[in-house]
Amino acid sequence: MDFLSRRSIRKYKDIPVEKEKLDEILKTAIVAPTGHNAKGCEFIVFEKPEDVRKLIGVKSMGAVFLETAPAGIAVVCNTDKAKTWIEDSSVAAYTIILKAHDLGLSTCWLQLKERFGKDNRPSEEIFREMTNLPENYNVLCFIAIGYGDEERPSYTDKDVDLSKVHYNKF
Ligand SMILES: Cc1cc2nc3c(=O)[nH]c(=O)nc-3n(C[C@H](O)[C@H](O)[C@H](O)COP(=O)(O)O)c2cc1C
Incomplete structure (x- = not known):
C-alpha cells in the first residue's frame, strides 16, 4: 500500500460503497490491536447517504463535508471493558x-x-441519542467513506520531515 497518497477527502462521488468492501474494512478494524487485548471497540455502520447526512447536525463545525458521503463507520468502545478506550x-x-x-x-x-x-x-450526547448508544459505550469519531471526487496531492518525500525522528535520546 502507498501510505503517502492517503489524504482526507471531503467530497465524494454519488456511488455507493460495495457491501463487500465495507465488510473487508470492518474485518480489519475488529482485529486491530487493543490495550490488554480488551477488544472493546464496536462499529456502527451507516450505509445510506441519507443516514450519513443526519450526522451533519451532530457537530456545529467541520461536518458539512458529510453532505456527499455515501457511507461511513462510527467507532464506539465499551468503557467497562477497555481502560484504553481512546x-x-x-x-x-x-x-x-x-x-x-x-x-x-x-x-x-x-x-x-x-x-x-x-x-x-x-x-457525544446527540450521537448517543441518535444511535441508542448505551451509557457504558463512548464514541470517538465517525469515518466517512466513499469514492473521492476531489484531487488532493499525495505526500512526497519533501513532506517527510526526518528531523522529527530521534534515536535513543530526544
Ligand atoms: C483526531 C482527528 C480529528 C479530525 N477531525 C476532523 C473533523 O472533525 N472534520 C474534518 O473535516 N477533518 C477532520 N480530521 C482530518 C484532518 O483535518 C486531516 O487529517 C488533516 O488536515 C491532515 O490532512 P490529510 O489527512 O489529508 O493528511 C481529523 C483528523 C484527526 C486525526
Whole structure:
C-alpha cells in the first residue's frame, strides 16, 4: 500500500460503497490491536447517504463535508471493558482509514469526542441519542467513506520531515 497518497477527502462521488468492501474494512478494524487485548471497540455502520447526512447536525463545525458521503463507520468502545478506550478506538479508526485506502476508497475522520453541536450540546450526547448508544459505550469519531471526487496531492518525500525522528535520546 502507498501510505503517502492517503489524504482526507471531503467530497465524494454519488456511488455507493460495495457491501463487500465495507465488510473487508470492518474485518480489519475488529482485529486491530487493543490495550490488554480488551477488544472493546464496536462499529456502527451507516450505509445510506441519507443516514450519513443526519450526522451533519451532530457537530456545529467541520461536518458539512458529510453532505456527499455515501457511507461511513462510527467507532464506539465499551468503557467497562477497555481502560484504553481512546487509544483502542484511534487505532481502529486509523485501521479503517488505511484499509479503505487499500481498497481504492477515500475517507475523512469526523471527530465526535469533545465536540459540540447545536445549543452547545456535546456531540457525544446527540450521537448517543441518535444511535441508542448505551451509557457504558463512548464514541470517538465517525469515518466517512466513499469514492473521492476531489484531487488532493499525495505526500512526497519533501513532506517527510526526518528531523522529527530521534534515536535513543530526544
Ligand atoms: C483526531 C482527528 C480529528 C479530525 N477531525 C476532523 C473533523 O472533525 N472534520 C474534518 O473535516 N477533518 C477532520 N480530521 C482530518 C484532518 O483535518 C486531516 O487529517 C488533516 O488536515 C491532515 O490532512 P490529510 O489527512 O489529508 O493528511 C481529523 C483528523 C484527526 C486525526
